[in-house]
Amino acid sequence: MTMDSRQIIFGIDSFGDLPQNEDGKLMTQAQAIRQVVTEGILADNLGLDVIALGEHHRSEYAISSPETVLAGIATQTKKITLASGVTVLSSDDPVRVYERFATLDALSNGRAEVVLGRGSFTESFPLYGYDLSDYNLLFEEKIELFTKLLTEKAVTWSGKTRAALTDVEVYPKTERGRLAARIAVGGSPESVVRAARYGFPITLAIISGSPKRFVSYVELYRKAAQKFATQAFPIGIHSHGVIAESDEEAVDLAWKHIRKSFVRIGKERGWRPMGKAQFEKEVKNGSIYAGAPETVAQRLAATIKQLDAGRFELAYGAGELPVQARLKTIELYATKVVPRVKELLAKE
Amino acid sequence: MTTTIGILGAGKLGTVLAQLTTAAGYHVLIAGSGHVAKIQLTVEVLIPAAVPTTIAEVCHQADIVILALPLSKYQTLSPAALAGKLVIDAMNYWWETDGNREDLTNTHYSSSEQVARYFHKSHVVKALNHMGYHDLFDEPRLQGQPGRKAIAIAGDEEKYVEETVKLVDRLGFDPVRAGSLADSGKMEPGSAVFGANVTKKELKKLLTDFSKTKYGQ
Numbered sequence: 285m286t287m288d289s290r291q292i293i294f295g296i297d298s299f300g301d302l303p304q305n306e307d308g309k310l311m312t313q314a315q316a317i318r319q320v321v322t323e324g325i326l327a328d329n330l331g332l333d334v335i336a337l338g339e340h341h342r343s344e345y346a347i348s349s350p351e352t353v354l355a356g357i358a359t360q361t362k363k364i365t366l367a368s369g370v371t372v373l374s375s376d377d378p379v380r381v382y383e384r385f386a387t388l389d390a391l392s393n394g395r396a397e398v399v400l401g402r403g404s405f406t407e408s409f410p411l412y413g414y415d416l417s418d419y420n421l422l423f424e425e426k427i428e429l430f431t432k433l434l435t436e437k438a439v440t441w442s443g444k445t446r447a448a449l450t451d452v453e454v455y456p457k458t459e460r461g462r463l464a465a466r467i468a469v470g471g472s473p474e475s476v477v478r479a480a481r482y483g484f485p486i487t488l489a490i491i492s493g494s495p496k497r498f499v500s501y502v503e504l505y506r507k508a509a510q511k512f513a514t515q516a517f518p519i520g521i522h523s524h525g526v527i528a529e530s531d532e533e534a535v536d537l538a539w540k541h542i543r544k545s546f547v548r549i550g551k552e553r554g555w556r557p558m559g560k561a562q563f564e565k566e567v568k569n570g571s572i573y574a575g576a577p578e579t580v581a582q583r584l585a586a587t588i589k590q591l592d593a594g595r596f597e598l599a600y601g602a603g604e605l606p607v608q609a610r611l612k613t614i615e616l617y618a619t620k621v622v623p624r625v626k627e628l629l630a631k632e
Numbered sequence: 633m634t635t636t637i638g639i640l641g642a643g644k645l646g647t648v649l650a651q652l653t654t655a656a657g658y659h660v661l662i663a664g665s666g667h668v669a670k671i672q673l674t675v676e677v678l679i680p681a682a683v684p685t686t687i688a689e690v691c692h693q694a695d696i697v698i699l700a701l702p703l704s705k706y707q708t709l710s711p712a713a714l715a716g717k718l719v720i721d722a723m724n725y726w727w728e729t730d731g732n733r734e735d736l737t738n739t740h741y742s743s744s745e746q747v748a749r750y751f752h753k754s755h756v757v758k759a760l761n762h763m764g765y766h767d768l769f770d771e772p773r774l775q776g777q778p779g780r781k782a783i784a785i786a787g788d789e790e791k792y793v794e795e796t797v798k799l800v801d802r803l804g805f806d807p808v809r810a811g812s813l814a815d816s817g818k819m820e821p822g823s824a825v826f827g828a829n830v831t832k833k834e835l836k837k838l839l840t841d842f843s844k845t846k847y848g849q
């Protein structure tokens with residue numbers, strides 16, 4: 285199923301991390317949201333294929349409502365796909381998720397994409413009054429309903445986690461007849477099988493460790509799709525990175541910022557801070573893509589080839605990365621890295 | 633005779649441990665919480681040499697059982713079914729999955745002491761809990777290979793600690809003794825050891841430094 289390298293999709297991902305501005309001060313959440321809109325427009329101008337924005341409910345991230353920010357980007361861009369990454373379906377209402385993204389799809393002339401998943405945090409559960417221990421039931425029921433809503437036909441559904449629907453039409457209808465939708469998964473094999481069972485494309489969130497670990501997950505996805513007689517789509521990948529003119533500068537930024545965000549999150553979970561050796565391993569052949577354009581391109585090409593992926597999304601801006609470094613990352617990624625990755629993959 | 637390892641929990645940790653134990657030549661059985669059918673395909677693709685089965689069968693057939701399920705769920709298992717066996721506790725308290733549980737977070741007892749009290753007819757050893765599953769997957773190395781990483785092991789019965797030491801070594805890690813189950817608090821979340829993917833020398837140092845940390849007082 286090897287992809288034509290020209291068709292590989294490249295995107296950027298943000299959670300609305302608060303950047304430092306030029307004088308080293310942290311932007312407000314409102315500024316950070318406007319910054320993401322600026323970056324979305326830049327990405328579109330530079331020809332990137334996707335911007336994906338994740339839902340969070342935490343002080344260091346400004347985006348709790350990705351589709352609203354995406355709507356802001358929609359009316360000022362032409363081609364770029366406007367995706368969430370992720371929408372926490374289990375603590376949301378599938379009907380409203382459909383409605384919001386179908387609205388975004390209208391505003392953007394058919395460029396909306398909803399990416400469903402659990403994400404790496406759990407704040408949305410208590411916030412919206414759900415019990416995390418019901419996660420599997422919530423996701424299972426809601427994905428079932430959402431799959432029906434995606435047909436854009438009258439829906440009949442009943443379950444334990446929301447009110448039943450009998451022959452209900454949900455609006456607006458899209459012009460394409462179907463919203464683009466995928467499921468993002470982390471390290472749980474069960475989620476991979478489930479996504480295949482419902483016939484969704486998957487994005488693998490590869491946050492740490494070697495991408496190699498996921499080779500068998502890709503096989504699992506394809507075998508599961510075969511078993512359930514659903515379609516297996518090209519795989520997407522989401523990982524962190526920062527690109528600068530030199531390797532040294534990029535690695536330094538990654539240490540100061542990407543590592544900082546990992547340490548902060550890890551601390552809440554009782555993990556010891558990531559040490560130098562672990563960090564270097566992640567940069568060398570793990571899941572932090574930090575370097576000059578050629579370095580990052582070589583590593584990305586290797587990962588894409590290893591996982592036979594059809595899409596890569598670079599999470600940029602973690603850990604208060606300064607605004608100039610964010611813009612530089614996007615620019616170098618779009619103008620240098622992406623063309624070079626395509627070239628490297630075409631050679632083979 | 634080949635030792636049979638039973639793994640309870642077929643999630644992130646359970647599947648990686650099954651990959652490591654099968655690669656080390658053990659006969660491996662694995663079970664999740666539900667029907668065998670639910671994990672069948674996963675096991676077939678990710679761990680072709682392991683056998684997916686029920687919790688009851690794992691408990692019945694295995695010589696050594698590894699607990700790789702959420703800590704809040706161990707009491708759903710039958711202590712009688714695990715009587716007489718070496719039970720390796722790889723579980724940690726994690727509020728996001730386990731909920732806010734005062735019984736699991738008290739500082740008087742390590743979580744493994746509570747697990748051992750529950751499985752009082754088994755021989756409980758704490759191990760394989762502090763390294764992230766992706767590191768467990770990436771890091772196995774042969775004995776003596778440079779950069780080999782270490783795994784802390786704590787237990788009260790020398791015979792079973794020794795058995796765990798051998799197992800950890802066979803999986804590709806340097807075993808490091810970390811004392812009794814009462815001492816195993818120093819391997820729990822929040823300790824300097826938790827998340828450690830380091831060599832034997834560094835791990836020993838982290839374990840010794842424990843008394844100087846916040847949790848060590």
Ligand SMILES: NC(=O)c1ccc[n+]([C@@H]2O[C@H](COP(=O)([O-])OP(=O)(O)OC[C@H]3O[C@@H](n4cnc5c(N)ncnc54)[C@H](OP(=O)(O)O)[C@@H]3O)[C@@H](O)[C@H]2O)c1
Pocket residue numbers: 472474640641642643644645646663664665666687699700701702703705706708709722723724725726760761762763764765766
């Ligand atoms: N993730 C890591 O890096 C890591 C590292 C070291 C230690 N640990 C520890 O390992 C344990 C599992 O973590 P994980 O990350 O692997 O979680 P996970 O991916 O959510 O997997 C948990 C597994 O346990 C199963 N399970 C749940 N309730 C059960 C029950 N009553 N009886 C038998 N199986 C049951 C689940 O099956 P269903 O899906 O069918 O419910 C699932 O297969 C936790 O205690 C964790 O602290 C994790």
